[in-house]
Structures are given as C-alpha cells and as structure tokens.
Amino acid sequence: MQQSDQTPAEILKKIRALEIKTKGLVQTVFAGNYHSVFKGRGMNFDEVREYQPGDEIRAIDWNVTARLGTAFVKKFTEERELTVLLVVDVSASGNFGSVSQSKRELAAEVACLIAFSAIRNNDKVGLLLFTDSVELYIPAKKGRSHTLRLIREILFFEPQGRGTDPALALKYLNRVITRRAVVFFISDFQTGDFSRELTISGRRHDFIAVHVQDEREKVLPNVGIITLEDAETGEQIEINTADRSTRTHFSQLAEAQAADLTRTLRRNNIDTIALQTGRDYLPGLRSFFKQRERRMAIR
Numbered sequence: 001m002q003q004s005d006q007t008p009a010e011i012l013k014k015i016r017a018l019e020i021k022t023k024g025l026v027q028t029v030f031a032g033n034y035h036s037v038f039k040g041r042g043m044n045f046d047e048v049r050e051y052q053p054g055d056e057i058r059a060i061d062w063n064v065t066a067r068l069g070t071a072f073v074k075k076f077t078e079e080r081e082l083t084v085l086l087v088v089d090v091s092a093s094g095n096f097g098s099v100s101q102s103k104r105e106l107a108a109e110v111a112c113l114i115a116f117s118a119i120r121n122n123d124k125v126g127l128l129l130f131t132d133s134v135e136l137y138i139p140a141k142k143g144r145s146h147t148l149r150l151i152r153e154i155l156f157f158e159p160q161g162r163g164t165d166p167a168l169a170l171k172y173l174n175r176v177i178t179r180r181a182v183v184f185f186i187s188d189f190q191t192g193d194f195s196r197e198l199t200i201s202g203r204r205h206d207f208i209a210v211h212v213q214d215e216r217e218k219v220l221p222n223v224g225i226i227t228l229e230d231a232e233t234g235e236q237i238e239i240n241t242a243d244r245s246t247r248t249h250f251s252q253l254a255e256a257q258a259a260d261l262t263r264t265l266r267r268n269n270i271d272t273i274a275l276q277t278g279r280d281y282l283p284g285l286r287s288f289f290k291q292r293e294r295r296m297a298i299r
Helices: 008-028 033-037 062-068 103-120 144-156 166-176 195-204 244-267 282-298
Strands: 042-050 072-079 083-089 124-130 134-141 182-187 206-213 225-229 236-240 271-276
Touching: 008 103, 008 144, 033 103, 033 282, 062 072, 083 103, 083 134, 083 144, 083 166, 103 124, 103 144, 103 182, 103 206, 103 271, 124 144, 124 166, 134 144, 134 166, 166 182, 166 195, 195 206, 195 244, 236 244, 271 282
Parallel strands: 083 124, 083 182, 182 206, 206 271
Antiparallel strands: 042 072, 124 134, 225 236
16 A cells, blocks of 8 residues: 555544554453563562562572671562564565455554554564665654554555565664564565575574465466466566466465475474465464463473
C-alpha cells in the first residue's frame, strides 16, 4: 500500500484501527506469553538486607557481613528491559496478495502486535526496513507515539528499491546493533542465499524469522492461460495453468524453495513463525510461544 494513494485522515484511521485491534490482542491473548519467553539480559544487584532463615548461603555478602558483624545477603532484580528490533522486508513482492490482504499488510499487523507487546513490557522497539538496500532505520525507543510511527512506516513507507537482499540488511543489523537484541525478521524470503550473514546474526541476537506467504505462490489455480509478472524484476512469462504438469512443476519449485529456506534456518537454530495472507495469524504465534515455553522449561 502506498502512502500517496490515501489521504492523511485515511492513513491515521487505518493506523488507529490497527492499534485498537492489536492492543486488544496484547491484553487478552499475549498478556503473559511475551514476558515469559523473552528474558532480560541478566540480574542486576539491587540492595543488601539482613539474612533470614531460608536464604541461600551463596547469597551472603561476606564483605558487608564482616563489616557490620551480622549476616547480610545480596538482593537481585531481573534486568527486564530488552531491545526489540523489527526488520521488515518492504520489497515489491510484499504487495502481492491473492486475497483481501497483501503480504505487507499482514507483516504490518504482526509487527504491530509485537511492538505493542514490547511496549507493554517496558521494552524498547526499533525498525529496519529493507529491499535490495537498507531503506530506513529507526533506533529503538519506548512509548506509544514512537510505536505508532513505526507502524505508519511499515504500512505506508514508499521504498526506492524493488528487489530483496536480506544479506545486506543483516550486515547493517550486525553493524549498528552491538548489544544482544530480540530480532523479528519479517519477510517472504523470496531471495538467494543469505546464510553467512544469518549465522552471525543468529549468534549475536535472539533471532526469530517470520515467514509471510500467500497461497497462490505455492499452488497455481486452473484458470487457463495467464501472464505472471515478477514484482521485483518486472519480468513476465505466459503459462497455461490448465496443463497439469505445469501446475505440478510450479508447486515442486515452490516446495524446493521452502525446503531450502527451512534447512538454512534450522542449521542456524533460528526459530520460525510461518504465516499466510487471509488466514488467522494467532495460531501460528501461539504455537511459537508454547514451543519456546516448553524449551525454556527443559533448560
């Protein structure tokens, strides 16, 4: 969706509607999930207090105890504040949608939900938009107005590029984000190999890949002769969808690409959330949180 297509009033109305919907979901569906699966960087020293029966011996502050002549223990609090970075693919292929919703609109809604979950937990949120270049970077901050700006950019930013280069975006990410962050990388991943840069990002950050797809990119309908156009290159090809072998070949290519992406992400221990336009994204997000909670419980 392009900003020039709509008036400022229409843009504000859409952002407000998205805020109301996603904030409601944050308060009802994800109230505890986000907090439980994204831990802070560690524990901060808070204060010392007198030893009480039941306190762990390991917590005793021996220096203070020796100085005051009575046992004192160290008290710690969890360092909760996180930096969450939304890395969003805004290449031309994201404008595609065979249903009422485009991939970019789905990406914006999910990003909005994540952003408000982070803000609710007093975390900072930043944004990186990319195509075949880094289009926009907004450093992480807190607050509702900042979050609404991020959502406006995701929905209505007009990129200069049309292609997709995740490797370039990851290089930029690895350069500007020096401390460990929670990175949600939202893309349709219609691109070549980017495994080298992903390996570095996966080690440095808590990295989650959000794979946004459309059914028509996996299965061709039987509608006769059609012209397909690559949204990023403009290349066109005419195919006969009534031919079963053509439809089969198309599906096989899509499956091979998906399998290759899955192998790349698994090899780097990257968690993945698979979402599809026109379908409820909540089951996929719930499944992600539940899997994370189980894995953390085992640890």
